[in-house]
Amino acid sequence: MTTELFTEFGLVIIIAALVALLMRVLRQPLIIGHIITGLIVGPLALNIIHNSEIFTLFSEIGIAFLLFTVGLNLNPHVLKEYGKVALVTGVGQVLLSTLIGLIALLLLGISLIPALYISIALAFSSTIIILKLVLDKGDIEKLYTKIAIGFLLVQDVIAIILLFSIPVIASGTDSVIKIAALFLRAIALTIGVFLFAKFILGKMHKYVERSSEFLFLVANAWGLGIAVLFKEFGFSLETGALIAGISLASIPSRQEINARLTPLRDFFIVLFFVVLGSNMMVGDMKSVIVPAIIISLVVLIGKPLILMSIMGFMGYRRRTSMQTGFAVAQISEFSLILIALGVSLGHINQKELSLVTLTGLITVFISTYLILYSERLHKHLNPYLKIFERKKLVEKKNIKKEYDFILFGGNRIGFDFIQMFRRKNGKFVVIDHDPEIIEQLKKEKINYEFGDASDVDFLSSLNLKNAELIVSTIPDFDINMLIVAEGKPKKKVGPTIMTVAHSITNALKLYDAGVAYVILPHFLGGKHASEIAKKFIQAAKNTQEIRHDHIKYLERRKVHGQEHPVIERYR
Incomplete structure (x- = not known):
C-alpha cells in the first residue's frame, strides 16, 4: 500500500512538473497545467490515481492553505483608496453576472440548484492569476490594477459570506430561529478568533517571531486549527481557514508567515487542481464541451461588458474600464472551491463539476492574452467603446x-x-x-x-x-x-x-x-537619500531639521489621501 501510494504520488508530481514546464514555455498560468495534469493522470488517459482518498485529503489541505494566505493578504488600504468604485463594481458585477449566468444555465437545461451554484461561481475572478500577470507585465501601479484589486477584495468579502451561508442552508434547518442561531454562532466564533488573535497571539508574538521555524509551526497550527474548529461547529473548513488568515493580517510578521507558507501552499494546491482534473470523466467531457463554450463566452464577454458599463457610468474612461474588464474575464480558484463544496454537499454532480472545470480552463487561457495584450486590443477597439463613456465627461475636442x-x-x-x-x-x-x-x-x-x-x-x-x-x-x-x-x-x-x-x-x-x-523613481530616490545621508555626516544638527521637515511633508501627503505604493504579493 505504502509503496503503491509513493509510486502514484511520484508519477503525479513528475507529470505535473513536465506539464508546468510546457505552460511556462507557452506563457500560460500554471493552474491550467495542473488541471491538464489531472486529465492526464485520471481516467481520461493514464488512470494512475487509485488512492483517491489520500489525494483528496491533500487537496483539502491545499484549499485551507490557499484561503489562509488570501486572508493574510487582505489589504484594507486599497479599499480605502478606491472603496466606492470597488464596492459598486464588486457587488454590481457579482449580482449581474450571477443573473445572466443563471438564465444561460437554465436555458441549457441545468436544474435550479446546480445552476445557482455555477452562476455564482462564474461571477468570481482569480486574484492570484490577475496579480501574477499584472506583476509580470509591470502594471501593478496602474489605475485599472488598483481598481481590480479593490474589486477582488470585495469579492473576497462576498466569498466569506457564501462560505458561511451555504453549509448553514444545506444543513436542512427549516426554522428561521435555528438558522438565525447558526449565524449568531458563526459571528460569535469569528469574534472569538479575532479576540484570541489580538490579545493572546498578540502578546505571544514577540516570543514566537524570535525563531523562524517556531513562527512557521505556530502559523500552520493556527490556520489548520481554526479550520478544524469551524468544521467541528458545523461550518466549512474553507471558512475557518479564511478567517484564520484575516485574523493575522495586521500582525507585523504576516509577510514572513506568508512567504514561508507559500511553497507549502503551492505544493498542496497543485494536488487540488490535479484532483479536479482527474475527476473529469470521458462521458462528461463529450457532453459538456458545447455548454462550456457557451458559458465561457458569458464570462469572457459578459463580465467585461458589465464592468465597463458600471465604470463608465461612474465616470471612468473607456481605456481604464476596458483594461479592468479584461483583467477579470475568468473564473477563480474560489469558483472551483465553491463547486467542490457543492459536490461534497450533494448539490452538484460530476458532470456539472466537469462543466465548471472546463469553463475555468477556457476562460483562464483566453483571459491571459486579454490581460497581456490589453493595450494593443484597446487601439483596435477604442472607436467602438464610446458607448461605455459618459458623454458629459468627454473632452470638448474643438x-x-x-x-x-x-x-x-x-x-x-x-x-x-x-x-x-x-x-x-x-x-x-x-x-x-x-x-x-x-x-x-x-x-x-x-x-x-x-x-x-x-x-x-x-x-x-x-x-x-x-x-x-x-x-x-x-x-x-x-x-x-x-x-x-x-x-x-x-x-x-x-x-x-x-x-x-x-x-x-x-x-x-x-x-x-x-x-x-x-x-526613474527608485534610482532618483536612492540618489536623494544619499544626499540626505551626506548632510547627516557633515553636521549632526541637520538630522532633526530634516526629520521634522519630512514628517510634515508626509502628513501633508496623508491629508491628500495619498499612500506610498506597496506591492502585495499573491503568489
Missing part, C-alpha cells in the same frame, strides 16, 4: 487651450510638481483619468482636464507644442512616447519634456526621442 506647464498624472509623483507650479506665475493644467483625483483637484481649485493620454485627439486639443514644460508621471512607456511625439515640433524648438520610466532600456529610448529628463 476648444484649443494653451498652458505654460502641463502635468500628466496628479497623484503621488505629480503632487510635488503641482506645489512647484503653484509657486510659479505661469498657467498650468493637470491631466488625469482617475475621477477620484479629478474631484481632489476640483476641491483645491486647480486647473484640470479629465482625459486619457493615449487618445491622440485629446492630446492634440492640449496644444502641447506651445507649452514651456511638459511633465508626464505616467508609467506607461508607449503613452509617454505618444506625448513626446505630439509635444515635439519638427522644425522649431519645442517644450522641455520630462517623463517617468521603470527600466533603463525605456529611459534611454525616451532620451533618444528627445526627452530632457527621465525620472
Whole structure:
C-alpha cells in the first residue's frame, strides 16, 4: 500500500512538473497545467490515481492553505483608496453576472440548484492569476490594477459570506430561529478568533517571531486549527481557514508567515487542481464541451461588458474600464472551491463539476492574452467603446487651450510638481483619468482636464507644442512616447519634456526621442537619500531639521489621501 501510494504520488508530481514546464514555455498560468495534469493522470488517459482518498485529503489541505494566505493578504488600504468604485463594481458585477449566468444555465437545461451554484461561481475572478500577470507585465501601479484589486477584495468579502451561508442552508434547518442561531454562532466564533488573535497571539508574538521555524509551526497550527474548529461547529473548513488568515493580517510578521507558507501552499494546491482534473470523466467531457463554450463566452464577454458599463457610468474612461474588464474575464480558484463544496454537499454532480472545470480552463487561457495584450486590443477597439463613456465627461475636442506647464498624472509623483507650479506665475493644467483625483483637484481649485493620454485627439486639443514644460508621471512607456511625439515640433524648438520610466532600456529610448529628463523613481530616490545621508555626516544638527521637515511633508501627503505604493504579493 505504502509503496503503491509513493509510486502514484511520484508519477503525479513528475507529470505535473513536465506539464508546468510546457505552460511556462507557452506563457500560460500554471493552474491550467495542473488541471491538464489531472486529465492526464485520471481516467481520461493514464488512470494512475487509485488512492483517491489520500489525494483528496491533500487537496483539502491545499484549499485551507490557499484561503489562509488570501486572508493574510487582505489589504484594507486599497479599499480605502478606491472603496466606492470597488464596492459598486464588486457587488454590481457579482449580482449581474450571477443573473445572466443563471438564465444561460437554465436555458441549457441545468436544474435550479446546480445552476445557482455555477452562476455564482462564474461571477468570481482569480486574484492570484490577475496579480501574477499584472506583476509580470509591470502594471501593478496602474489605475485599472488598483481598481481590480479593490474589486477582488470585495469579492473576497462576498466569498466569506457564501462560505458561511451555504453549509448553514444545506444543513436542512427549516426554522428561521435555528438558522438565525447558526449565524449568531458563526459571528460569535469569528469574534472569538479575532479576540484570541489580538490579545493572546498578540502578546505571544514577540516570543514566537524570535525563531523562524517556531513562527512557521505556530502559523500552520493556527490556520489548520481554526479550520478544524469551524468544521467541528458545523461550518466549512474553507471558512475557518479564511478567517484564520484575516485574523493575522495586521500582525507585523504576516509577510514572513506568508512567504514561508507559500511553497507549502503551492505544493498542496497543485494536488487540488490535479484532483479536479482527474475527476473529469470521458462521458462528461463529450457532453459538456458545447455548454462550456457557451458559458465561457458569458464570462469572457459578459463580465467585461458589465464592468465597463458600471465604470463608465461612474465616470471612468473607456481605456481604464476596458483594461479592468479584461483583467477579470475568468473564473477563480474560489469558483472551483465553491463547486467542490457543492459536490461534497450533494448539490452538484460530476458532470456539472466537469462543466465548471472546463469553463475555468477556457476562460483562464483566453483571459491571459486579454490581460497581456490589453493595450494593443484597446487601439483596435477604442472607436467602438464610446458607448461605455459618459458623454458629459468627454473632452470638448474643438476648444484649443494653451498652458505654460502641463502635468500628466496628479497623484503621488505629480503632487510635488503641482506645489512647484503653484509657486510659479505661469498657467498650468493637470491631466488625469482617475475621477477620484479629478474631484481632489476640483476641491483645491486647480486647473484640470479629465482625459486619457493615449487618445491622440485629446492630446492634440492640449496644444502641447506651445507649452514651456511638459511633465508626464505616467508609467506607461508607449503613452509617454505618444506625448513626446505630439509635444515635439519638427522644425522649431519645442517644450522641455520630462517623463517617468521603470527600466533603463525605456529611459534611454525616451532620451533618444528627445526627452530632457527621465525620472526613474527608485534610482532618483536612492540618489536623494544619499544626499540626505551626506548632510547627516557633515553636521549632526541637520538630522532633526530634516526629520521634522519630512514628517510634515508626509502628513501633508496623508491629508491628500495619498499612500506610498506597496506591492502585495499573491503568489
